[in-house]
Amino acid sequence: MVDVQSLPDQIVRDADHPRDSLIAAFGPDKPLKLDAGVALSPFQIAYTTYGTLNAERSNAVMVCHALTGDQYVAQVHPVTRKNGWWETLIGPGKPLDPARYFIICPNVIGGCMGSSGPASTNPKTGTPWGLEFPVVTIRDMVRAQAMLLDHLGIDTLFAVVGGSMGGMQVLQWAASYPQRVFAALPIACATRHSAQNIAFHEVGRQAIMADPDWRGGRYHLEGSNPRRGLAVARMGAHITYLSDAALHRKFGRKFQDRENPTFSFDADFEVESYLRHQGITFVERFDANSYLYLTRAMDYFDLAADAGGTLANAFKGTQTRFCVISFTSDWLFPTSESRATVHALNASSARVSFAEIVTDKGHDAFLLDEPEMFGIVRGFLEGARKARGLTGK
Amino acid sequence: MSTTINDFNAAKNAAKIARTSNGARVDLVLVSQMVTRGAKVLDVGCGDGELLHLLGESRDVDGRGIELSREGVNECVAKGLAVIQGDADTDLGDYPDDAFDYVILSQTLQATRHPRVVLEHMLRIGRHAVVSFPNFGHWTVRLQLLFAGHMPQTDILPYSWYDTPNIHHCTIKDFVQLCNAIGVKIEKAVALNAWGSPLRLNAPWWFWNLFGEQGVFLLSRKN
Incomplete structure (x- = not known):
């Protein structure tokens, strides 16, 4: 989590x-x-x-x-x-x-x-x-x-x-x-x-909407914030902004601050730790509903149509x-x-x-x-x- | 593949192709002189953009280019030329009829997979076409095959047979035959000798075919 x-x-x-x-x-x-x-x-x-x-x-x-x-x-x-x-x-x-x-x-x-x-x-x-x-x-x-x-x-x-x-x-x-x-x-x-891009966006939106703190989009009124959902959406999206080669070059299979796997679901790998960091820092500056609206705007974009x-x-x-x-x-x-x-x-x-x-x-x-x-x-x-x-x- | 294409562009620009006193390639100057001032021009296989630049400077044309090699394209765009990455064999079909006044194919015909289709597209997209190509009927080429018994290598055809982008060699005579076969009108034709000078204008085709190192043709549709 x-x-x-x-x-x-x-x-x-x-x-x-x-x-x-x-x-x-x-x-x-x-x-x-x-x-x-x-x-x-x-x-x-x-x-x-x-x-x-x-x-x-x-x-x-x-x-x-x-x-x-x-x-x-x-x-x-x-x-x-x-x-x-x-x-x-x-x-x-x-x-x-x-x-x-x-x-x-x-x-x-x-x-x-x-x-x-x-x-x-x-x-x-x-x-x-x-x-x-x-x-x-x-x-x-x-x-x-x-x-x-x-x-x-x-x-x-x-x-x-x-x-x-x-x-x-x-x-x-x-x-x-x-x-x-x-x-x-x-x-x-x-x-x-x-x-494929619409599909990725849908995963992100579902992550936000599945967060109980989203409260049907009324989180500002109810004093909560779907931070976890938005962070997961960001983590997923962030992978699509990189490439297999770039991830391999940057992180490979390197462990984060440890020599051996912990046999747990901690962020053992550097790449996990990096993605978590991306998710956490993103929610400081971005509104979850805004993320829903802007991804939707991109999905609807079709100049030929x-x-x-x-x-x-x-x-x-x-x-x-x-x-x-x-x-x-x-x-x-x-x-x-x-x-x-x-x-x-x-x-x-x-x-x-x-x-x-x-x-x-x-x-x-x-x-x-x-x-x-x-x-x-x-x-x-x-x-x-x-x-x-x-x-x- | 890309290495070969880059070599190809390098060879096209090689010092061995004659240049005028101010450094412009003779064949390109000749091509540019066939284009009317201010025309809309597409240069197919534009390399590093030397001809487009020349056309812009000397003939004030609205020039566009297609180039296969990524390096060539990026160099052209960085010079401010309107060039896209693309392939003469596959991408000319995307252009509408009559989009250009001139479509130019400079030293590239012999490297296309379907020269006839390319030529037909050129005269569909453009009202005129300008084609320059190395003449495989030149006497040095003939002598190498006849006496040395191997595939010819010359200053403007520097490749070994097993490592060449040039897959459809033709002679000036062959090219004239192709023009006739697809009903293209030859407005103007010039053969250049090894020093880049035009051969006598009133010489017969066989003379050009033997002593011309390059052919430069201005074509138009017959009707």
């Missing part, structure tokens, strides 16, 4: 009042129309920005975060005190340099770091939404981001960048608002969630430049998925680059130090800058 210490209800506070973030609040006059057929209103988006918007308002870059990411992309996380999750890519001298770009990173709708989600306060009741919060989709997230862009007075993004669920948002941006996206970088993602069954129609006539990147050992979003995206883009005569990077680090490679990926992102953005007529440093 995973041992999870009781934690302060910081998660509920962060869901309404995130630290070190900007807030865009949308009142009753600006409802968010959801795919579920209802409107979310009022609602808010928490976001961070880096760099300065130029006079032409042409250097804005939207960074979309993955399932368990948030807006703290290039700054210390207020809960974990760890560095921003994509500081490998964003920062001075990095491919996304705040000296050149105005970088915007919003927390997704349904998230738990300040954008409206199930842990936020329902204005009608004054208590956390819980499962009363409407189910959201990737398209809803992007719709909300487009409203944020309007709020900031920015017409066109120079680029939209993201990996995994962030990559799904990038593809949705290109499909929903082609005229607002000059360049798109979908990394380690797909135009639809596969049956939205375009009448033909993926190429999702990008018909697009003028956006694309750079699709995949990783050889990613079995969650394997290269074949990226290749299908590229085929569809070719069929719509889009300007597309596609690179597969050799690594044994699995799906998580997009977050790690992958010099070849950085070279490709840099080169692609340089080419796009020239085409866009962006000058300066």
